[in-house]
Amino acid sequence: GAVVSQHPSWVICKSGTSVKIECRSLDFQATTMFWYRQFPKQSLMLMATSNEGSKATYEQGVEKDKFLINHASLTLSTLTVTSAHPEDSSFYICSARVLAGAGLYEQYFGPGTRLTVT
């Protein structure tokens, strides 16, 4: 299957600082990329959807000025958590969708990034 990477896999930062998380599709070009957040023992919560070269579409309740998404190319999307606070500590997962064949869609997830804000 296709591979989606995330960097870093784990980051600790101080309250008030900003953190950038990279998401790359390694062997395919993604039509769309997604950013999720996972809280303990809960299903994934979609934060935003982004297409290359256009502004991200944020889900209701997600602060777009706090969670900045840049989708620079068909293989790279970044999520920047600005002025991070302890409540932003979470497991962030990106996902990339590809049209794998005629009417055949596949969506792959990255390994996740553990963010801890102290």
Added chain:
Amino acid sequence: DQQVKQNSPSLSVQEGRISILNCDYTNSMFDYFLWYKKYPAEGPTFLISISSIKDKNEDGRFTVFLNKSAKHLSLHIVPSQPGDSAVYFCAALAPNAGGTSYGKLTFGQGTILTVHP
């Protein structure tokens, strides 16, 4: 409103036997479905998908069956292996308003599969 439901929170199966994971949906606009496996502190791993124009798709040990009239799909794993123990999520897609692409995935709550040696 849970549009994709996995009513069994857990399933326990003996190694070598068949595992059947079920998923029901309520939104008739869903026409594409995906199954994922997930371990703790990792991203979901894509397993298999199916379009509503099909009723079965097979990939190795994994087969997904879709019953559109019942709004039900199932994932069969044969034979089950201890390494298959994980949380399994079904997810559904509905076309965007223009019908030219799909929107976001809607996930079920997940089923914890345990395969005993």
